[in-house]
Amino acid sequence: xxxxxxxxxxxxxxxxxxxxxxxxxxxxxxxxxxxxxxxxxxxxxxxxxxxxxxxxxxxxxxxxxxxxxxxxxxxxxxxxxxxxxxxxxxxxxxxxxxxxxxxxxxxxxxxxxxxxxxxxxxxxxxxxxxxxxxx
Amino acid sequence: xxxxxxxxxxxxxxxxxxxxxxxxxxxxxxxxxxxxxxxxxxxxxxxxxxxxxxxxxxxxxxxxxxxxxxxxxxxxxxxxxxxxxxxxxxxxxxxxxxxxxxxxxxxxxxxxxxxxxxxxxxxxxxxxxxxxxxxxxxxxxxxxxxxxxxxxxxxxxxxxxxxxxxxxxxxxxxxxxxxxxxxx
Numbered sequence: 001x002x003x004x005x006x007x008x009x010x011x012x013x014x015x016x017x018x019x020x021x022x023x024x025x026x027x028x029x030x031x032x033x034x035x036x037x038x039x040x041x042x043x044x045x046x047x048x049x050x051x052x053x054x055x056x057x058x059x060x061x062x063x064x065x066x067x068x069x070x071x072x073x074x075x076x077x078x079x080x081x082x083x084x085x086x087x088x089x090x091x092x093x094x095x096x097x098x099x100x101x102x103x104x105x106x107x108x109x110x111x112x113x114x115x116x117x118x119x120x121x122x123x124x125x126x127x128x129x130x131x132x133x134x135x
Numbered sequence: 136x137x138x139x140x141x142x143x144x145x146x147x148x149x150x151x152x153x154x155x156x157x158x159x160x161x162x163x164x165x166x167x168x169x170x171x172x173x174x175x176x177x178x179x180x181x182x183x184x185x186x187x188x189x190x191x192x193x194x195x196x197x198x199x200x201x202x203x204x205x206x207x208x209x210x211x212x213x214x215x216x217x218x219x220x221x222x223x224x225x226x227x228x229x230x231x232x233x234x235x236x237x238x239x240x241x242x243x244x245x246x247x248x249x250x251x252x253x254x255x256x257x258x259x260x261x262x263x264x265x266x267x268x269x270x271x272x273x274x275x276x277x278x279x280x281x282x283x284x285x286x287x288x289x290x291x292x293x294x295x296x297x298x299x300x301x302x303x304x305x306x307x308x309x310x311x312x313x314x315x316x317x318x319x
Contacts, residue, residue, distance in 0.1 A: 038193070040193070046183060046186070047183070047186045047211065047214060050180070050183040050185075050190065052190060054190025054192070054194070056190075057314065057315060057318065058194035058318055059194065060194050080179030081177075086308060086311070
């Protein structure tokens with residue numbers, strides 16, 4: 001899928017604040033966002049979720065980009081902050097699973113989101129893009 | 136100086152500034168000393184008060200104050216260059232440094248080994264203060280609230296909790312709702 005199509009969708013949905021930690025699959029989208037929007041490169045995924053949450057409190061619609069390995073790093077923050085205070089953010093997570101370091105998390109990612117879905121109905125909906133984005 | 140006294144003086148010096156209070160005792164003592172809708176009590180997510188403060192400060196003209204402990208900052212030290220990189224003029228980052236994890240039984244942190252103020256200067260904060268008295272806090276707050284940041288104030292406090300202090304009695308949704316209304 002082309003990154004520009006996703007960017008168009010994000011704009012139409014009203015997203016106006018972006019942060020995240022890079023993944024090579026998401027690189028073309030991060031490139032577009034960095035050139036056209038506020039995109040804050042965060043030092044880790046929990047910080048990205050925290051920054052996005054602060055932006056939402058100030059009235060923005062915020063989106064966080066990360067790899068699924070990063071989801072494992074910020075699941076506690078999503079639970080104790082976003083799900084607890086009901087502060088919505090959009091997560092765009094690349095579903096890496098081919099390489100040895102991604103094999104286990106790759107198998108567990110969707111299950112992890114489903115597991116938390118009861119707490120937050122929105123998490124039940126996931127669009128899966130299982131390949132690198134095109135520029 | 137006890138942490139509670141320091142928090143009382145810090146919050147007492149504020150008008151409509153927004154404050155992100157870090158989890159545990161800092162939330163409880165801020166709630167007890169001066170509850171106000173501009174206080175966001177972060178009931179969990181240790182280490183992330185500064186990240187929320189950063190995202191907030193980027194999107195409001197109001198002054199944003201982050202109130203967290205040395206343990207919380209050390210958990211997430213990458214936030215210092217993250218703030219420095221953002222060149223935020225409206226962020227004041229306050230560290231209540233008691234050298235322990237005070238909310239969990241007083242286990243030592245490594246803040247003695249880490250000169251937090253020096254790291255903040257190198258990370259790009261424009262004003263850094265180290266204070267150890269209530270008078271020192273009052274004076275620093277006057278300067279730091281007026282001037283342009285990002286600013287950093289490390290407050291040396293005793294490792295001391297208020298015996299039997301209660302939890303924040305607001306629900307997370309109440310905390311969120313009244314806080315959002317203050318930003319307008």
